[in-house]
Amino acid sequence: MAEPLSVAYSPCPNDTFVFHAWAHGLVAGADAPEVRFADIDVTNGLAERGELDVLKISYGQLPWVLDEYALLPCGGALGRGCGPLVLTAAPLDAAELAGRRVAVPSERSTAYLLFRLWAAEAVPGGFGEIVVLPFHEIMPAVRDGRVDAGLVIHEARFTYGQYGLHCLADMGEAWEAATGLPIPLGAIVARRSLGAERLRGLADTVRASVRQAWADPAASREYVLAHAQEMDPAVAEQHIGLYVNEFTADLGEDGYAAVRGLLTRAAEQGLVPAVDPGALAFP
Known part of the structure; x- marks a missing residue:
């Protein structure tokens, strides 16, 4: 049996909602991972140092980690009307x-x-x-x-x-x-060394976790609120409603266009290294 994957994501309601089923071994055919909670600046650093298997990071961090990590086409945070x-x-x-x-x-x-x-x-x-x-x-x-x-x-x-x-x-x-594009906020990345087959299986697991969360929102409520830093439950629900959407299940054409657009514009301003668009493709 393969070792459990090491995973880091934030304690924010959208992440705990999305990953509840996987984290609790509720996705058929997928072992529960070893979970670490950390704010985005910490997970960005973990990815840059290559310390864990799967991480929720900022899309702004991608140019520094794409050699070692692949962008998963699901599980992240993009949307409209949800910007900083x-x-x-x-x-x-x-x-x-x-x-x-x-x-x-x-x-x-x-x-x-x-x-x-x-x-x-x-x-x-x-x-x-x-x-x-x-x-x-x-x-x-x-x-x-x-x-x-x-x-x-x-x-x-x-x-x-x-x-x-x-x-x-x-x-x-x-x-x-x-x-005219959605706002790319948080990305899910996984080690390329896991191999294409396991990466595709991982994407299926994350999608299944998202769909189970949508199908039974009450199942994750205790987990969400336990990690929501004393957040009002109504605010937690608003948070989930805003940041967990169709792009969480699949980036799709608009999602990938948003990511390419952000990184291209940022590179033109000298804010990030230039990224080969092919590096964003999922294996």
Whole structure:
């Protein structure tokens, strides 16, 4: 019997919802993996060091790991109306971000790439210092004045008003207006050394886990809420509804176009290394 796969994903509701069935050995013919929970900046680093078999990472990290990891065509997070937000403590215009300190969840994240692409046009003076913080620390840092603005992801879309913050700009709206494509946020990658046959089986397992979650949402509820960092159950449901969608089951033509578009635009700005589009193809 093969050793269980080592897997890392975030404790966010969309990930625990998607992977519940697989993580609990409920997918027929698939062994439960060894699961590690970690925020996106940590999983990005794990992938770059090649430490685990399967990881949820940012699409912004792909250019640095595609030699060792293959992009799975399922299990990740893409969508419309779900982009990162730039938040401030008081209403500001985009131009007023010039020279300011901005907190971000990772400099290898899709959120950061979308922010940089947006800021290249919207903040002609250029922002100041970038501060990397765990995503759950960003809104308190903005509220308390430790940074001038924060780039937030995940459930912060639903909760920033509780911190008295203002949305300066929606990176997803800017991306969709410019491209007409969905927003590529989180990718699932797996070691190429597993081989094409096992990778295809893994993709089937992830798709089955997604479909089981949709078929019986109540089955994963305890697992989701146990790892949701005291999140309100209603917010967790909103989170799942926004980030788990048709692209989670299969990237499809629009999904792959979004990933290629993001990485091409980012490479043109010198934000990431150029990627051969063939490297994104699933074995």
